[in-house]
Amino acid sequence: MPSHLYIHVPFCDGKCHYCGFFSVVAAPSVIDLYSTLPAREYDCLLARLPELGKDALRTLYMGGGTPAMLGCEGLKRLADALAERFAFDTIEEWTVELNPASASAALLKTLSAIGANRISIGVQSFDDTTLAHMGRRHDAQAAITAVKRAQDAGFANTGIDLIAGLPGVTPSLWRETLDRAMSLSLKHLSVYALTLEPDTPLAVQVAAGLELPGDDAQLAALAQAEAALGEAGFARYEISNYALPGFECRHNLAVWHGHDFLGLGPAAASRVGPARWTNSEDLEEYIHAVQNNAAPPGTSAALDAAEDASERVIFALRLSEGIDPAAEALRFPAWAGQARAWEQRLADLAIHGVTERKGHRWRLTARGREVCDAVLRELV
Ligand code: SF4
Known part of the structure; x- marks a missing residue:
């Protein structure tokens, strides 16, 4: 669990x-x-x-x-x-x-x-x-x-x-x-x-x-x-x-810190290890499946280790504390090979005023928060 x-x-x-x-x-x-x-x-x-x-x-x-x-x-x-x-x-x-x-x-x-x-x-x-x-x-x-x-x-x-x-x-x-x-x-x-x-x-x-x-x-x-x-x-x-x-x-x-979570109920999403799944937005189907001891319908995906780690790391950029790529590389060895490339992309984005570095940590600037989704897309 x-x-x-x-x-x-x-x-x-x-x-x-x-x-x-x-x-x-x-x-x-x-x-x-x-x-x-x-x-x-x-x-x-x-x-x-x-x-x-x-x-x-x-x-x-x-x-x-x-x-x-x-x-x-x-x-x-x-x-x-x-x-x-x-x-x-x-x-x-x-x-x-x-x-x-x-x-x-x-x-x-x-x-x-x-x-x-x-x-x-x-x-x-x-x-x-x-x-x-x-x-x-x-x-x-x-x-x-x-x-x-x-x-x-x-x-x-x-x-x-x-x-x-x-x-x-x-x-x-x-x-x-x-x-x-x-x-x-x-x-x-x-x-x-x-x-x-x-x-x-x-x-x-x-x-x-x-x-x-x-x-x-x-x-x-x-x-x-x-x-x-x-x-x-x-x-x-x-x-x-x-x-x-x-x-x-x-x-x-x-x-946002990239931990596993379990969601129960129609439309609920889960992240457990490399698995991701989201239940369908259909109450009738949900009730029917669960009453019959079956998994509710929905979508699912199994990520490879690098994809899994990237997704977990990127969520943290929504936080004001930002991310420390070196620390994330230690936490997610499968992501370590991408850490240097991320540092470079974060530095490139800093030229456009959407990211900034404070000590070891990178975070979004006020402008970066306004265009957060676009910034995150640049990184993956
Ligand atoms: S319909 Fe209104 S109250 Fe219900 S979930 Fe949507 S925003 Fe919330």
């Missing part, structure tokens, strides 16, 4: 206009049925890959979708089924994603009782008009109440997600959202740039003439966020993630 486990809960009470994540609106009977399936999927995997059972679990991340759609009883069933397979006493961080509309006091009490210790709330904006335009099913006050409820339930480690560059959000409106966020005693913020996902209501609106903020406006909104959060003591430790010291998301850090 990799030490890092992700559980995808693919249910929502509607669809936000920009959302490209796999989630569906499902009947209560389907939601009830789902709660024990990730654990049963693990049983199928273990039969094929017995080595999965060897490591202690350190982080557990329940995302979606909206895990709260399982309800208190469903979440307990999910946790109980997992606890029968994994030793929970080694878990350092257990995150549950919540939506403001579903963060009831009873649900938060249940999450605390089952052992979760980190809450991540999808807020996106504190402007009611923007929330309504994006198809969110809550207002700003509900988001504020959700944060306070999480904190009152004992979740000292509570964070929120925001989206920069939503249509209609002026710099002053964005500043109000950032100020509101800073007033909530949060420990972590994710600030994502709006991306236009295909086949979403937002894509349809854009095709019909809705104008999205241009690249410059979006970059300005991200810079505004970095400045405001920096003033409040939040460090930008990854391209889209900010934390007070000691509150970085350990689960995501493990992924």
Whole structure:
């Protein structure tokens, strides 16, 4: 078992206009049925890959979708089924994603009782008009109440997600959202740039003439966020993630540091040794397969040692700490032959102002973070 486990809960009470994540609106009977399936999927995997059972679990991340759609009883069933397979006493961080509309006091009490210790709330904006335009099913006050409820339930480690560059959000409106966020005693913020996902209501609106903020406006909104959060003591430790010291998301850090992780549920991805696989975004097929003790359908690949190491190393460039190629070469001997070439390419990119060297480490500059995907493509 990799030490890092992700559980995808693919249910929502509607669809936000920009959302490209796999989630569906499902009947209560389907939601009830789902709660024990990730654990049963693990049983199928273990039969094929017995080595999965060897490591202690350190982080557990329940995302979606909206895990709260399982309800208190469903979440307990999910946790109980997992606890029968994994030793929970080694878990350092257990995150549950919540939506403001579903963060009831009873649900938060249940999450605390089952052992979760980190809450991540999808807020996106504190402007009611923007929330309504994006198809969110809550207002700003509900988001504020959700944060306070999480904190009152004992979740000292509570964070929120925001989206920069939503249509209609002026710099002053964005500043109000950032100020509101800073007033909530949060420990972590994710600030994502709006991306236009295909086949979403937002894509349809854009095709019909809705104008999205241009690249410059979006970059300005991200810079505004970095400045405001920096003033409040939040460090930008990854391209889209900010934390007070000691509150970085350990689960995501493990992924970016190139460690193995296991994902259970439809659409969940896994990296175990040289193997990569991603379950299909098809709930019906997932349920059918797992109920019949079969692996859910999806895509898979087996990387050779050098490809595997390259992929693990490159993720870390998303982090502000960057990478030390010499140290990575020691960690991944199969990659050692590429270390010198990477150093050269990173140095070439530095001439264009997108990478910089600090001591032994290379990292992206502010400009490099803006064009991160292109930089990473240059390296592989
Ligand atoms: S709540 Fe999250 S997962 Fe559900 S539709 Fe909205 S953005 Fe997507």
